Amino acid sequence: MTERNTRQKTAVATVLAEARTPLTPRDIQVRARTIVATISQATVYRILKGLLEKQDVTTVQLPGEPPLYEQAGKTHHHFFRCRRCKQMYEVQGCDNLIDRLVPKGFTLEDHDVFLFGLCRTCTGEQSA
Amino acid sequence: MTERNTRQKTAVATVLAEARTPLTPRDIQVRARTIVATISQATVYRILKGLLEKQDVTTVQLPGEPPLYEQAGKTHHHFFRCRRCKQMYEVQGCDNLIDRLVPKGFTLEDHDVFLFGLCRTCTGEQSA
DNA sequence: TGCTTATTGATAATAAAATCGCAGTATTGG
């Protein structure tokens, strides 16, 4: 038969749509439970797998950490992660910068940039 | 007593010193076995742990992959990884570029850049 | 050269993430 629209899928889609930052599967489960109280971790993984195949979500792979998930279709961006409050902030405008790093004769297909430090709020509170 | 200089430690140090790219613990074991035929994986991990504490080696954390190890003390650099031959190539000259990405008021402490695509050799062979 | 003990090798144990199996549930075409 065809794919079915379940409450669980709707819940995960809603969570991803409303998320301001990439989420872990557990984040997604916790938030989805406010919509479907019993949604399981396995189901979250299954739904994410399906969404990935349909390219409705993408993964954000921070070095040394398990993947985070975010809705697909956003404009190209990277992240600044605050080491104090752990928040992730989107960063734009890398393209022409990256090209300069590519060695001559190499074909650039993709790239990642990660910034780490203190966000504006935590920079201010740092001295306090 | 004091720390001892074992053949295993020497072998790992030699492997790291001669490596042109960051290596996995298994890579290191395989290469070290050409020097000390019986060196075990556990020993490689133990030695790497010690070298990390002494800051004689650093880890390279590719997104979504377990850490690679390389000798410390190199000039700041990033990597271009060829998707075809899997080789990693060092890339330099990111600094002033990265600064432009930092949002106002944020404090940049660290950053990572990863380039993916085809190296010069594989770019040439691609059409063949 | 001996002796102390840091270190090793082999394997079991652990940790964390993701998947699997299956009985029960709920969606949807008719």
Next chain:
DNA sequence: CCAATACTGCGATTTTATTATCAATAAGCA
């Protein structure tokens, strides 16, 4: 509405990376 079956929940299992255990080995000082 109802039946076929896609999907779910739960727990067990797998996978991969790393660490712990412990008897055996080997640095390196006296």
